[in-house]
Amino acid sequence: MKKLLSFALMLALLWACQQPKQEQVALQTEQKAVVYxxxxxxxxxxNTNNKTWATIEENGVGKFNDFTDKALIELKDLGVTHMWYTGxxxxxxxxxYTAYGISNDDPDAVKGRAGSPYAVKDYYQVNPDLADDPDKRLDEFKALIERTHKHGMKVLIDIVPNHxxxxxxxxxxxxxxLDFGxxxxxxxxxxxxxxFYYIPGETFKVPAAENNYQPLGGEKHPLSDGQFDENxxxxxxxxxxxxxPGFHDWYETVKINYGVRPDGTFDFPFLPEDYDQMDEKAHFDFWQDKQVPDSWIKFRDIALYWTKLGVDGFRFDMAEMVPVEFWSFMNSSIKNANPDAFLLAEVYNPSLYRDYIHKGKMDYLYDKVELYDTLKHIMQGHGLTDNLPAIQEGLKDIEHHMLHFLENHDEQRIAxxxxxxxxxKGMPAMVVSTCISTAPTMLYFGQEVGEPGAEDAGFGSNSRTSIFDYIGVPHHQRWMNNGAFDGGQLSDDEKALRDFYKRLLTFSTKSTALMGEYEEIHSFNRANTEGYGDKVFSFxxxxxxxxxxxxxxxxxxxxEAFSLKVPAEIIKKWGLKxxxxxxxDVLYGSNNTLKINNGVGSIKMSLQPLESFIYQLQ
Incomplete structure (x- = not known):
């Protein structure tokens, strides 16, 4: 099996090496995507109360209808092309919500009071917390889809196939x-x-608490008794x-069975070896006469339901925990219904990237363990920019598919x-992350105004804005300005930060060069430029x-002051004399001069701390 996999990967790499020029021409006609x-x-x-373990009445909650026309106009003007509505x-x-026919949930099997968005209870409805009228919650979300489309942006939501x-x-x-199970x-x-997978003869037991943890912070609740009925x-x-399960397990969820036996072998058809080179239609056709596990069909139907409602794509949680053959089945079905669907997956194992792209037909994967982690170390002061060129070189054949980010709901806030x-300190990293490839850029709400995630909401620790409890997001609230969405309460520093993000992202969506060719000139300057150090990066x-x-x-x-050199091979490719x-500089408009002597370019650079220049040749 390992030999077959290696051969398939070899074919994929060979195919990729033969494609870049043709693919690059196609990419130059596209717009760089920005996911918010x-x-x-x-x-x-x-609500700015921000009490720990607070109820929805005490700390408040946002609604679908809070995404007003004004809010969406401002996000579009920020450079956003795709809205990922999480939760x-x-x-x-x-x-x-029993008045609306919804059963109560047990605090012993829910993390936080507002609950994790990755413990989905009903895939054919939306969170009642988000509606002004819970009885019309789906209609309110449909209206949000329409408003988002009206303002020229696409809509993404989560699907969590693993659990x-x-x-x-x-x-x-x-x-x-029929329902799951x-x-x-x-x-x-x-x-x-x-x-599902079962443990016959045993009943579920609530995990033993750690660090004096109590559901709802110890508040009395009729269902909070240290038990949960599952037998x-x-x-x-x-x-x-x-x-x-343990306290740090995902105990609020149950794993979905995709035909993977407990010993790791499979009860489903494999894709032929050459299907990593086939398009979505070939994959769709392949599955039409195949018997597949029931869970495959259930999740395909869920995705097609939301696609029919107007959702333009999905972010797939923990996709690598689900077999790649399922993704071929699922994603080719989605693309058959909407060829332009935007399919983003959470995959952290670099050895799986090409399989999930070429066989699983994912459009984009998180570039976390290579680019994000490296940039984080550089920002923290114990990483070197010398490590960046090898990352892009190693991902050269799939760079367009590796979505870049500096924050998301799983990661700590930069601030x-x-x-x-x-x-x-995120500003230079954001320039590099946004501009180094043709891949989409992702921004987490509040990042653009320096949100630090400092609130103690209840379940879990701070540094990440809580996804489990009702809470306010103070820096973001200052930009929101009680629904005016004009930044009226931001400090001067926060306004300047948001202005930087707006300049960078709006440029990125219009630039043809950022959908074109890339060469790093960092290594050349490290070897040949006096004063050019390992905290600078150039390309x-x-x-x-x-x-x-x-x-x-x-x-x-x-x-930093040095004379940046542009190697002769770049000057030649650009046809310059x-x-x-x-x-x-496309960010702030300052001018400089590229001087070419004997075929090598040079630019006198004076970089202030954390400063970036995106120089456009006139």
Missing amino acids: QVFTRLFGNT VPHHAVINN VARHYEGKNNPEGV ATDDTSVEYAANNN PAKWTGNGSRLAQ SPEFVGDAD VRWSGDEKLIITSSFKPADA DGSYQLT
Whole structure:
């Protein structure tokens, strides 16, 4: 099996090496995408109470309707092309909606009071917390889809195929759609068409608490008794096979069975070896006469339901925990319904990247463990920019598919003391992250105004804006300005930071060079330029009608001064002759000069701490 996999990967790499010129021509006609991840229940919340473990009445909650025309206009003007509305599908919450036919959830099997958006309770409905009228919550979300489209942006939501809420209850299934587990044989650990894995003969036990943890902070609740009724017990979402999972397991969720036997072997058809070279239509056709596990069909139907409602794409949680063959089946079905669907996956294992792109038909994967982690170390002062060129070289064949970010709901806020404690230290990293490839850029709401995630909301620790509890987001609230969405309460520093993000992102969506060629000139300057250190990074980007020279300083103090060199091979590719050429910085408009002598370019650079220049050749 390993030999077959290696051969398939070899074919994929060979194919990729033969494609770049043709693919590059196609990319130059595209717009660089900017994804704005917004935690939907926090975005519009103007309540500044921020009490720990507070109720929805005490701390407030944002609604679909808080994304007003004005808000969406401002986000579009920020450079956003895709709105990822996080936390839309109905997940387990500790709030009483029994008047709307929704059962109460047990605090012993829910993290926080507002609940994790990754413990979905009903895939054919939306979170009632997000609606002004919970009885019309789906209509309110449909209206948000329409408003977002009206302002020229696409809509993404989460699908979490690896697991569902411990208390899944599909009360809104379309006619003929059975609930997860409805036909499962619960007397066995595994059956190919069971939706869940079982632990026969054992009942589920709530994890033993750590650090004096109590659900809801110890508040009395009729269902909070240290027990949860599940018999037989099911495997937990992260794969724990214990009837009593650990406190740090994903105990609020249960794992979905995709035809993977407990010993790791499979009960589903494999893709032929050459299908890593085939398009979505070939994959779609392949699966039409195949018998696949029931869970595959259920999640395909969920994705197609939301696609039909107007959702333009999905962010797939923990995609690498689900077999790549399922993704071929799922994604080719989505693309058959909407060829332009935007499919983004959370995959952290670099050895799986090419399989999930070429076989699984993902459009984009997180570039976390290579680019993000390296940039984080550089920002924190213990990493070197010398490590960046090898990352882009290693991903050269799939660079367009590796989405870049500096924050998301799983990561620490840049401004938090646990990260770097200063939002400005993210500025050079954001220039590099945005401009180094043709891949989409992702921004987490509040990042653009330096949100530090300092609030103690309840479940979990701060430094990450809480995804589990009702809370306000102070820096973001100052930009929101009680619904005016004009930044009226921001400090001067926060306004300047947001202005930087706006300048960078809006340029990125219009630049043809950023969808064109890339060469790093960092290594050449490290070897040949006096004063050019390991806290500076430089590269060039170009297309047929635009040429860029980009340099960023990651030093938080002390200016950098040197004569940046542009190697002869770049000058030759650009068709430039000896002489002087005007450069203009696209961020703030300053001018400089590229001088070419004997075929080698040079630019006198004076970089202030954390400063970047994106010089455009005039």
